[in-house]
Amino acid sequence: MLEDLHNPFLPLDERTPATPLWEAKRELAQAVRDYTEALMTSAATPKQMADMSQWLREATAQLEQSPRIYGRNGYTEAGEGTFGEVFQEVGPLCGHSNPIAPPLEMWAEGDTAYARVNMGWRYEGPPGCVHGGFVAALFDEFLGMAQFMGGHPGMTGTLSIKYRRPTPLNVPLELSAWIERSEGRKTFVKGKLEANGVVTAECEGIFIRPTQPVTELRDAVMKEQPEG
Numbered sequence: 001m002l003e004d005l006h007n008p009f010l011p012l013d014e015r016t017p018a019t020p021l022w023e024a025k026r027e028l029a030q031a032v033r034d035y036t037e038a039l040m041t042s043a044a045t046p047k048q049m050a051d052m053s054q055w056l057r058e059a060t061a062q063l064e065q066s067p068r069i070y071g072r073n074g075y076t077e078a079g080e081g082t083f084g085e086v087f088q089e090v091g092p093l094c095g096h097s098n099p100i101a102p103p104l105e106m107w108a109e110g111d112t113a114y115a116r117v118n119m120g121w122r123y124e125g126p127p128g129c130v131h132g133g134f135v136a137a138l139f140d141e142f143l144g145m146a147q148f149m150g151g152h153p154g155m156t157g158t159l160s161i162k163y164r165r166p167t168p169l170n171v172p173l174e175l176s177a178w179i180e181r182s183e184g185r186k187t188f189v190k191g192k193l194e195a196n197g198v199v200t201a202e203c204e205g206i207f208i209r210p211t212q213p214v215t216e217l218r219d220a221v222m223k224e225q226p227e228g
């Protein structure tokens with residue numbers, strides 16, 4: 001189960017794009033990331049900014065006129081990869097093809113999940129530090145994947161975060177998470193976030209396997225489980 005569901009946990013060099021569409025999207029998404037990061041720190045002239053806005057609107061119009069595919073299910077139905085493959089592209093925190101994703105890189109060793117990420121100026125909350133909402137989002141995505149190691153994935157029910165220290169921008173951040181226990185439909189997961197070897201935040205998550213739909217999510221997940 002882990003291997004199929006956990007594409008985001010495979011070593012990075014094994015996570016090749018499933019189709020040429022994703023290969024191209026990854027490149028474009030990285031260009032957009034670089035662009036927005038440069039925008040955050042740019043003091044170009046108003047005229048330069050206005051010119052770039054115009055140029056960007058024209059580029060957007062080209063994309064808008066292209067054939068469109070909407071959502072995770074849309075991509076799988078269009079043959080652009082399995083649920084896991086699409087997940088690693090579009091996830092809002094880990095998706096390589098999603099320009100709003102930092103992106104978060106995840107892997108698993110034994111019973112522990114790990115992730116690393118570098119949050120740039122786009123994510124600034126307190127001066128020089130990561131906005132707390134984005135810290136929470138990192139945990140939601142990461143613990144949400146770590147719970148898969150328990151074999152009964154569910155939706156986030158509760159996330160409790162202790163913000164112990166400000167989390168700095170522009171440095172490698174390291175996350176780890178593990179399953180504490182499972183009770184019925186609930187999986188209890190714990191995790192921590194470290195910068196320069198200092199724990200800046202800790203999180204406890206309770207994930208609850210629904211009894212009924214999210215059907216389309218569940219069906220897609222279950223289809224990818226290997227026999228036995």
Ligand SMILES: CCCCCCCCCCCCCCCC(=O)SCCNC(=O)CCNC(=O)[C@H](O)C(C)(C)COP(=O)(O)OP(=O)(O)OC[C@H]1O[C@@H](n2cnc3c(N)ncnc32)[C@H](O)[C@@H]1OP(=O)(O)O
Nearest residue numbers: 140141144145153154155156157158184206208210211218
């Ligand atoms: C199978 C397919 C899924 C696959 C999914 C994978 C997707 C692949 C992406 C993964 C990675 C994404 C990572 C991001 C993950 C999100 O962001 S998920 C989005 C945010 N979360 C949501 O939208 C959840 C919204 N809430 C709900 O849908 C429902 O409230 C829930 C969570 C499914 C629970 O509803 P329910 O099944 O009716 O729960 P209920 O029967 O009342 O209670 C069951 C048990 O859970 C407890 N409980 C209920 N609610 C809560 C709560 N909020 N907190 C703590 N405990 C609670 C109850 O006390 C009860 O405990 P016991 O009495 O059994 O001891």
